[in-house]
Amino acid sequence: xxxxxxxxxxxxxxxxxxxxxxxxxxxxxxxxxxxxxxxxxxxxxxxxxxxxxxxxxxxxxxxxxxxxxxxxxxxxxxxxxxxxxxxxxxxxxxxxxxxxxxxxxxxxxxxxxxxxxxxxxxxxxxxxxxxxxxxxxxxxxxxxxxxxxxxxxxxxxxxxxxxxxxxxxxxxxxxxxxxxxxxxxxxxxxxxxxxxxxxxxxxxxxxxxxxxxxxxxxxxxxxxxxxxxxxxxxxxxxxxxxxxxxxxxxxxxxxxxxxxxxxxxxxxxxxxxxxxxxxxxxxxxxxxxxxxxxxxxxxxxxxxxxxxxxxxxxxxxxxxxxxxxxxxxxxxxxxxxxxxxxxxxxxxxxxxxxxxxxxxxxx
Amino acid sequence: xxxxxxxxxxxxxxxxxxxxxxxxxxxxxxxxxxxxxxxxxxxxxxxxxxxxxxxxxxxxxxxxxxxxxxxxxxxxxxxxxxxxxxxxxxxxxxxxxxxxxxxxxxxxxxxxxxxxxxxxxxxxxxxxxxxxxxxxxxxxxxxxxxxxxxxxxxxxxxxxxxxxxxxxxxxxxxxxxxxxxxxxxxxxxxxxxxxxxxxxxxxxxxxxxxxxxxxxxxxxxxxxxxxxxxxxxxxxxxxxxxxxxxxxxxxxxxxxxxxxxxxxxxxxxxxxxxxxxxxxxxxxxxxxxxxxxxxxxxxxxxxxxxxxxxxxxxxxxxxxxxxxxxxxxxxxxxxxxxxxxxxxxxxxxxxxxxxxxxxxxxxxxxxxxxxxxxxxxxxxxxxxxxxxxxxxxxxxx
Numbered sequence: 001x002x003x004x005x006x007x008x009x010x011x012x013x014x015x016x017x018x019x020x021x022x023x024x025x026x027x028x029x030x031x032x033x034x035x036x037x038x039x040x041x042x043x044x045x046x047x048x049x050x051x052x053x054x055x056x057x058x059x060x061x062x063x064x065x066x067x068x069x070x071x072x073x074x075x076x077x078x079x080x081x082x083x084x085x086x087x088x089x090x091x092x093x094x095x096x097x098x099x100x101x102x103x104x105x106x107x108x109x110x111x112x113x114x115x116x117x118x119x120x121x122x123x124x125x126x127x128x129x130x131x132x133x134x135x136x137x138x139x140x141x142x143x144x145x146x147x148x149x150x151x152x153x154x155x156x157x158x159x160x161x162x163x164x165x166x167x168x169x170x171x172x173x174x175x176x177x178x179x180x181x182x183x184x185x186x187x188x189x190x191x192x193x194x195x196x197x198x199x200x201x202x203x204x205x206x207x208x209x210x211x212x213x214x215x216x217x218x219x220x221x222x223x224x225x226x227x228x229x230x231x232x233x234x235x236x237x238x239x240x241x242x243x244x245x246x247x248x249x250x251x252x253x254x255x256x257x258x259x260x261x262x263x264x265x266x267x268x269x270x271x272x273x274x275x276x277x278x279x280x281x282x283x284x285x286x287x288x289x290x291x292x293x294x295x296x297x298x299x300x301x302x303x304x305x306x307x308x309x310x311x312x313x314x315x316x317x318x319x320x321x322x323x324x325x326x327x328x329x330x331x332x333x334x335x336x337x338x339x340x341x342x343x344x345x346x347x348x349x350x351x352x353x354x355x356x357x358x359x360x361x362x363x
Numbered sequence: 364x365x366x367x368x369x370x371x372x373x374x375x376x377x378x379x380x381x382x383x384x385x386x387x388x389x390x391x392x393x394x395x396x397x398x399x400x401x402x403x404x405x406x407x408x409x410x411x412x413x414x415x416x417x418x419x420x421x422x423x424x425x426x427x428x429x430x431x432x433x434x435x436x437x438x439x440x441x442x443x444x445x446x447x448x449x450x451x452x453x454x455x456x457x458x459x460x461x462x463x464x465x466x467x468x469x470x471x472x473x474x475x476x477x478x479x480x481x482x483x484x485x486x487x488x489x490x491x492x493x494x495x496x497x498x499x500x501x502x503x504x505x506x507x508x509x510x511x512x513x514x515x516x517x518x519x520x521x522x523x524x525x526x527x528x529x530x531x532x533x534x535x536x537x538x539x540x541x542x543x544x545x546x547x548x549x550x551x552x553x554x555x556x557x558x559x560x561x562x563x564x565x566x567x568x569x570x571x572x573x574x575x576x577x578x579x580x581x582x583x584x585x586x587x588x589x590x591x592x593x594x595x596x597x598x599x600x601x602x603x604x605x606x607x608x609x610x611x612x613x614x615x616x617x618x619x620x621x622x623x624x625x626x627x628x629x630x631x632x633x634x635x636x637x638x639x640x641x642x643x644x645x646x647x648x649x650x651x652x653x654x655x656x657x658x659x660x661x662x663x664x665x666x667x668x669x670x671x672x673x674x675x676x677x678x679x680x681x682x683x684x685x686x687x688x689x690x691x692x693x694x695x696x697x698x699x700x701x702x703x704x705x706x707x708x709x710x711x712x713x714x715x716x717x718x719x720x721x722x723x724x725x726x727x728x729x730x731x732x733x734x735x736x737x738x739x740x741x742x743x744x745x746x747x748x749x750x751x752x753x754x755x756x757x758x759x760x
Contacts, residue, residue, distance in 0.1 A: 001365065001366050001367065001368060001369075001372070001437055001668065001671075001672060001675075002364060002365050002366075002672050002675075002676070003364060003366060003665070003668040003669045003671075003672040004364060004669060004672050004673065004676065005364060006364060006365075009364065069364045237754050237755075237756065240756060241755070241756060241757070248757070249756075249757050251750070251756035251757060252756065252757040252758070252759050253759065254743070254746070254747065254750075254759045257746065257747070257750035257751075257754075257756050257759055258743070258746040258747075258750065260749075260750055260754055260756060261689075261745075261746035261747075261749035261750045261753075261754070262746070264686065264749050264753060264754060265686040265689060265690065265749070268666070268686055269662050269665075269666055269686065269690065272662060272665035272666045272668075272669050273661070273662045273665055275364065275665075275669075276366075276661075276665040276668075279364050279366060291661070293658075294657070294658045294661045294662065297654070297655070297658045298658055298659075298662050343651065345654075346650070346651045346654035346655055346658070347647075347650060347651070347654070349654035349657055349658065350644075350650040350651075350653065350654045353654070353657055354630050354633075354644055354650065354653055354654065354657075355644075357627065357630050357631070357634070358630075358634045358644065
């Protein structure tokens with residue numbers, strides 16, 4: 001048993017850290033987030049050249065054909081660097097296409113030529129695929145990430161009574177930005193007016209594809225949260241070592257030091273839960289779905305708590321616009337919400353674990 | 364990343380599982396929750412350890428040279444998990460097996476190894492630790508129990524406290540001050556003390572949970588032969604820290620299995636007990652709280668797997684090792700509180716009460732868990748360790 005990255009996985013992670021430190025320092029993050037779409041074409045192309053955009057896309061479809069653990073390692077570093085733009089949106093859409101048994105756009109996604117997103121939520125704001133009501137393909141979708149630059153959208157809609165997934169050209173729909181807490185990633189309202197789309201799955205197949213895409217995206221969100229926590233902790237600990245009050249570094253006071261220790265506990269535990277979920281999903285073990293929910297439950301709450309302590313430890317400086325911590329704090333809240341918050345995933349655990357324990361006792 | 368067991372590990376697991384399957388006493392699960400004198404209970408556990416020893420299962424982590432199995436770390440973890448899974452009784456000589464034996468192996472001389480180790484494994488001699496004192500708890504190095512050299516003996520005077528198994532112990536690993544004129548960490552020595560020596564007095568210390576797991580031990584002019592020094596005179600701090608490292612090691616492996624069993628039992632209760640005319644397990648608030656407990660128990664398991672893997676790979680615990688103590692202790696307190704909420708008025712019922720769930724063990728579990736964030740290094744000390752030794756913040760004390 002080895003719970004930890006293999007040598008090649010560690011190399012991938014180290015390379016990603018070096019790459020984003022060079023190509024996407026905080027000055028770049030701040031520049032890109034001020035643009036209309038919070039997306040940078042040059043950075044995106046460099047990421048494609050590294051193979052990052054096709055990390056879990058099969059080799060025969062033009063990707064690197066790596067697994068969920070490699071994805072988590074990469075995305076953790078992206079979270080640590082607060083990389084803006086459509087990576088998570090494109091990942092979710094690509095995973096849905098692939099899980100629906102299609103290879104449409106996967107090669108272009110891996111090459112950086114196509115950016116994609118997943119349009120799921122409606123006015124009910126539910127992450128449960130059962131809540132999809134929009135008929136194919138007419139109506140409104142909300143909270144669609146990075147739709148502003150998406151060339152293609154995977155749209156969940158009802159075909160008759162059944163859930164179905166469609167590929168819709170991103171340029172044919174009306175997009176309205178929904179200004180929100182995370183400045184590094186835009187959310188949109190999409191209005192479909194009897195739009196054309198290619199149906200890639202229907203009924204059970206659509207449900208399975210969507211479930212899988214959401215599980216993949218959820219693990220990625222956990223990895224991003226973990227990376228964000230890591231960076232927030234590093235910034236706060238550095239400050240606690242250098243900032244002096246009453247003649248001592250504030251990190252010498254236990255009231256401050258113990259907040260840092262809590263940040264460490266929360267960050268490392270999120271990391272453990274995230275990599276276990278990635279591994280479980282990759283191996284297709286029976287408890288993979290509950291493991292994904294365990295990771296998202298834990299990392300969602302931990303991300304917020306680490307953010308709170310990261311600001312608190314830095315006092316007034318932590319509350320300023322110039323301090324980078326608020327950018328991570330914002331991202332942490334958006335990721336806490338994305339693909340279901342802790343409350344959503346705890347209820348999912350209740351169904352997957354607690355209800356089944358009664359069923360098995362009765363049976 | 365690979366969480367599968369190797370063929371050797373699987374074979375080891377099967378062997379362990381088979382042995383426990385055949386040998387775990389059938390009356391233990393019932394007996395565990397019954398009122399019984401501490402002495403009678405201990406005799407039972409001592410006999411059980413002897414049985415494990417005779418079959419070669421006591422001290423699996425110890426090298427073969429000293430009567431163990433030389434198990435790899437993963438095998439130790441498997442062993443501990445299987446033992447918990449089989450609901451086997453604990454072994455009587457907990458501190459001897461887990462802490463003091465390994466300390467003697469690491470720091471003791473050949474004569475000491477020959478004299479003490481086998482009898483630890485067989486539970487022929489029970490051990491306790493004499494570390495904390497009334498004025499030296501978290502600040503252990505401030506301890507004042509003194510040992511003065513008198514020919515070929517040390518004369519020991521002082522008082523120890525919080526000594527688990529002190530009432531049952533034949534021997535004590537005692538930390539004493541042998542040089543009061545040097546900085547506090549430098550004047551300490553570890554002695555092995557025969558508890559039957561004249562001048563040793565043990566008093567029980569009743570806890571808030573009602574038991575007397577712990578003791579106080581008083582030493583008045585107790586004579587300890589110089590050959591009972593472990594390591595070197597005035598180098599006791601190193602030896603004592605070596606012991607505490609073991610305390611924070613593989614201990615969590617059994618906890619994780621026990622927590623999961625307690626969780627499963629609580630879910631069963633939540634399915635039975637009514638709340639607002641429905642089973643409590645259908646109440647949305649209870650569902651959230653149970654799912655949070657499940658989440659934390661799982662995360663504890665993942666943290667442990669990571670920590671064990673790290674030790675296995677590099678020989679030293681990684682940073683995630685230092686969070687375990689805080690994690691399991693605080694988790695258990697939250698879990699016990701959720702159990703109380705689910706059981707409502709029934710939760711408070713103690714052993715012997717009609718209508719109590721599981722012979723009142725939840726009332727006991729709730730009270731006992733309060734000690735978790737104090738014993739084996741308080742949460743505050745654990746956070747100091749993370750702050751200073753892991754994050755590199757200046758020492759706060």
